[in-house]
Amino acid sequence: MPSLSQRLGKLAPYPFVEISRIIAEKRAAGADVVTFGIGDPDIPTPQPVIDRLLTASQDPPNHRYPETDGLPEMRRAIAHWYKQRFDVDLNPDTEVLPLIGAKEGIGHAAFCFLDPGDVALVPDPAYPVYAVGTMFAGAESYVMPLHQRNGWLPDLDAIPEDVARQAKVMWLNYPNNPTSAVASQEDLESALRYCREHDIAMLHDAAYSEVGYDGYRAGSMMQIDGAKEVGLEFHSLSKTYNMTGWRMGMAVGNADMIKALFQIKANLDSGVPQAIQEMSMEALTGPQDCIEDNIGTYQWRRDRVLRALTRMGLNVETPRASLYIWAPVPEGFTSADFAARLLEEIDIVVTPGSSYGQYGEGYIRLSLTTPDERVETGCQRLESWTIPAPRA
Incomplete structure (x- = not known):
């Protein structure tokens, strides 16, 4: 095989490609995965x-x-x-x-x-x-x-x-x-x-x-x-x-x-x-009504996810904008470890903060671009989950 460029060796896997792969793998195994991973609006184009x-x-x-x-x-x-x-x-x-x-x-x-x-x-x-x-x-x-x-x-x-x-x-x-x-x-x-x-x-x-x-x-x-x-x-x-x-x-x-x-x-x-x-x-x-409609949908989801995370014991700031909630992970966990435990134990996908750079460590990102009923399912799982002890 011909040699590849050195720049390819500098590329980490693009985080959302890896998230999509994990979701597909879990679903193929029969898991009911709720994803708060990729910021891809589920609401149809007007x-x-x-x-x-x-x-x-x-x-x-x-x-x-x-x-x-x-x-x-x-x-x-x-x-x-x-x-x-x-x-x-x-x-x-x-x-x-x-x-x-x-x-x-x-x-x-x-x-x-x-x-x-x-x-x-x-x-x-x-x-x-x-x-x-x-x-x-x-x-x-x-x-x-x-x-x-x-x-x-x-x-x-x-x-x-x-x-x-x-x-x-x-x-x-x-x-x-x-x-x-x-x-x-x-x-x-x-x-x-x-x-x-x-x-x-x-x-x-x-x-x-x-x-x-x-x-x-x-x-x-x-x-x-x-x-x-x-x-x-x-x-x-x-x-x-x-x-x-x-x-x-x-x-x-x-x-x-x-x-x-x-x-x-x-x-x-x-x-x-x-x-x-x-x-x-x-x-x-054309008409811009869809923007306010979108915001109403996302604000309901924001408030519902914030309520679930607060009940878990996480101290989360209320975002004023964007499609994401940026939440600190519990003490003793890395962002990747905590994301892995959510996926393994309750089939919830979030993005580790470390995917966004070294200063993202200690946080997870949850996207609000999941349909309302799936948001509710995911939040109920989060609220009923007992955060485990970190792995030694």
């Missing part, structure tokens, strides 16, 4: 959006290669949504780029800004793709630890000056995955100021901005004066409109940075299928 796709799929021009920069109408729809939601003005021709899901753009962004030997400032715990993209580009990640005592925000003053001089990129993600933390506009403004002072590209993953509870609504980095000087914001239709399977996202912000991402994409992919773009326009410009 019917008007599906209807637009069905119509668009019959249009022969949509059967051909799309353009990398998307249909002009698609870029205008993204700009329209940002204006309606955040009162942010974007030039659809130069400051907007459709993506094959936000994950694709996040992964490709490293190739725009990083050369071998460069440094990316990456939060930990975090969505794994920030660090993986950095590694693929031959650059190094400098970890910005996130701690509960800091509200799961990075301590920028703790970054050594020599690291700041080498850094070309800073990744942030609020509302946050996996911790569910939120950042104020002042927090984002401080990060932007830091990036401007050190000539660093600010890359903000805002995929969860439309899932907020108890009246909370996240802002956009693009609302801050000067954001377009150094920043891109990545967004997605996946969580907002239950469209994870359709793969539609966007990057917005600095025109030169958008152009750079376009150049990378033009050489590595062929753009978003046009029928998918048409359904996405419907989602962005």
Whole structure:
């Protein structure tokens, strides 16, 4: 067999691939598994959006290669949504780029800004793709630890000056995955100021901005004066409109940075299928009722899972946003050990915090994207389970 690249040896198994494998294995053995693992909305895509796709799929021009920069109408729809939601003005021709899901753009962004030997400032715990993209580009990640005592925000003053001089990129993600933390506009403004002072590209993953509870609504980095000087914001239709399977996202912000991402994409992919773009326009410009409906569903699930975890004796913060609950594991357990015991003893799947980096150790993440009746079944199991002693 031909030899494989060294970068493959640096890749840990992608956590959600492993979770899917474990679930399939347990179910094949006859187990009734309840999964709080992957953040994949179970709520269907809104019917008007599906209807637009069905119509668009019959249009022969949509059967051909799309353009990398998307249909002009698609870029205008993204700009329209940002204006309606955040009162942010974007030039659809130069400051907007459709993506094959936000994950694709996040992964490709490293190739725009990083050369071998460069440094990316990456939060930990975090969505794994920030660090993986950095590694693929031959650059190094400098970890910005996130701690509960800091509200799961990075301590920028703790970054050594020599690291700041080498850094070309800073990744942030609020509302946050996996911790569910939120950042104020002042927090984002401080990060932007830091990036401007050190000539660093600010890359903000805002995929969860439309899932907020108890009246909370996240802002956009693009609302801050000067954001377009150094920043891109990545967004997605996946969580907002239950469209994870359709793969539609966007990057917005600095025109030169958008152009750079376009150049990378033009050489590595062929753009978003046009029928998918048409359904996405419907989602962005049509009725937005589904967002509040989604929030109502997720808030019920959030409250039910919090009640179950509290009855177990876990001291859990109530999240204001995102699709996740970030819960500390009992004393004496690692996150992987506790997740394994939940799976072995009561057929409950959660994600170990260590899957998101070294500073995720000591926590588990529970996703709220499981149907209500399965959430109830899982919570009843959790409430009736006696936490065992840690293994020696």
